[in-house]
Amino acid sequence: MQRDTLVFDLIKQELERQRRGIELIASENFTSLQVMQAMGGVMTNKYAEGYPGRRYYGGCEIVDQTEQLAIDRLKQIFNIEYANVQPHSGAQANAALMLSILQPGDAILGLDLSMGGHLTHGSPVNFSGKLYRPHFYTVTKEKGLIDYEMLESKAREIKPKLIICGASAYSRDIDYKRIRKVADEVGAFVMADIAHPAGLIAKGLLSSPFEHCQFVTSTTHKTLRGPRGGVIMMGKDFENPFGLKDVKGNIRMMSNLIDMAVFPGTQGGPLEHVIAAKAIAFGEILTDEYTVYAKQVQSNAQAMAKAFVNRGYKIISDGTDNHLMLIDLRNKNISGKKAEQVLGHADITANKNMVPYDDKSAFVTSGIRFGVPAITTRGMKEDHMEFVVNAVDTVLMNADDANTLSKVKSQVNEFMSQFILYPELG
Numbered sequence: 117m118q119r120d121t122l123v124f125d126l127i128k129q130e131l132e133r134q135r136r137g138i139e140l141i142a143s144e145n146f147t148s149l150q151v152m153q154a155m156g157g158v159m160t161n162k163y164a165e166g167y168p169g170r171r172y173y174g175g176c177e178i179v180d181q182t183e184q185l186a187i188d189r190l191k192q193i194f195n196i197e198y199a200n201v202q203p204h205s206g207a208q209a210n211a212a213l214m215l216s217i218l219q220p221g222d223a224i225l226g227l228d229l230s231m232g233g234h235l236t237h238g239s240p241v242n243f244s245g246k247l248y249r250p251h252f253y254t255v256t257k258e259k260g261l262i263d264y265e266m267l268e269s270k271a272r273e274i275k276p277k278l279i280i281c282g283a284s285a286y287s288r289d290i291d292y293k294r295i296r297k298v299a300d301e302v303g304a305f306v307m308a309d310i311a312h313p314a315g316l317i318a319k320g321l322l323s324s325p326f327e328h329c330q331f332v333t334s335t336t337h338k339t340l341r342g343p344r345g346g347v348i349m350m351g352k353d354f355e356n357p358f359g360l361k362d363v364k365g366n367i368r369m370m371s372n373l374i375d376m377a378v379f380p381g382t383q384g385g386p387l388e389h390v391i392a393a394k395a396i397a398f399g400e401i402l403t404d405e406y407t408v409y410a411k412q413v414q415s416n417a418q419a420m421a422k423a424f425v426n427r428g429y430k431i432i433s434d435g436t437d438n439h440l441m442l443i444d445l446r447n448k449n450i451s452g453k454k455a456e457q458v459l460g461h462a463d464i465t466a467n468k469n470m471v472p473y474d475d476k477s478a479f480v481t482s483g484i485r486f487g488v489p490a491i492t493t494r495g496m497k498e499d500h501m502e503f504v505v506n507a508v509d510t511v512l513m514n515a516d517d518a519n520t521l522s523k524v525k526s527q528v529n530e531f532m533s534q535f536i537l538y539p540e541l542g
């Protein structure tokens with residue numbers, strides 16, 4: 117077959133784009149070369165519906181081993197009893213988990229999307245808001261912190277089956293213990309979606325949800341720095357609360373219900389090439405090198421936040437505990453949309469984001485979200501945050517000045533050339 121130079125040329129262009137720019141999208145990262153190699157490998161050819169040791173296809177003895185490695189390593193990272201590594205993405209992990217414990221029409225309670233929550237936590241445009249009855253809690257207007265009192269009063273009022281915590285644009289640690297307390301009072305389960313901060317939780321840099329939340333879901337490609345995908349975990353397995361039994365009349369464990377909700381509930385064949393890449397990434401997370409990385413992420417985020425505050429930027433909640441920050445740009449007279457656009461002109465990538473109580477639409481927004489996982493992987497330390505923040509500030513303060521934008525772009529490209537990305541790729 118003829119090599120598809122059209123597509124491979126575009127892939128090359130994407131590599132160059134990643135190399136020359138400053139990547140500040142909080143949900144992005146750069147995987148290791150070996151993680152990418154696994155994803156581009158022969159395991160993509162294999163059908164393996166089912167789970168290690170109990171598949172619906174022959175020839176699974178090797179992929180059984182990679183999948184089992186991924187499971188065992190993930191359990192070791194978080195010191196937990198159960199992990200399912202098959203979800204194709206974070207959204208798929210949430211869909212399967214909800215399917216395993218909810219009936220259509222059940223009430224759920226999650227953080228409002230415009231307050232930092234995620235689409236899969238009950239948004240009306242998502243399955244979670246269509247299949248289930250969504251209710252929301254917010255962050256406080258004054259401090260930008262989760263309004264736990266509101267969460268508690270809503271929980272008592274609507275008696276949800278599931279309370280969801282975890283967020284996409286929230287820079288503070290979460291009080292899982294407090295959420296569990298009200299959940300027990302009203303008979304709800306708690307699910308923590310740690311898609312964003314999972315890598316920091318893995319290294320004990322943020323509170324662990326496992327002791328307090330029955331269910332924990334995550335992506336594998338954000339701070340965990342693995343391939344694009346999802347996982348479902350439980351600190352402790354337990355007997356399913358619905359009295360469901362297997363053919364022998366034994367009561368099924370919750371792990372069994374979750375496995376069934378992933379396959380056959382919401383997915384077909386697992387992506388065994390991606391699962392092999394997950395196994396590699398999880399192995400990397402178990403090393404001291406990754407511990408150093410996770411700590412650097414947290415230090416870089418704090419250094420970045422400080423540099424923004426020094427320039428008069430308003431960070432929601434006035435700082436960060438994790439890897440990201442959400443900035444309200446209203447005192448800088450630029451919208452999130454415009455900011456994202458002009459930063460792009462200077463090869464700085466970030467995403468516009470609604471701020472709590474935003475008066476602009478989701479397409480325009482008053483805010484922008486910055487995260488440091490990707491630039492930390494590139495090799496940046498606290499000292500480099502000054503350059504990055506200065507470049508962002510110069511762009512935003514000269515948004516209509518094409519000359520300045522192109523000058524900053526050259527400086528950014530020059531600056532990034534010291535942080536080599538994928539040298540093996542030529």
Ligand SMILES: *Cc1c(COP(=O)(O)O)cnc(C)c1O
Binds near residue numbers: 205233282310311
């Ligand atoms: C990113 C994210 C997800 C979804 O992950 P995808 O892999 O994009 O489906 C789910 N929940 C939260 C909180 C996220 O930030």
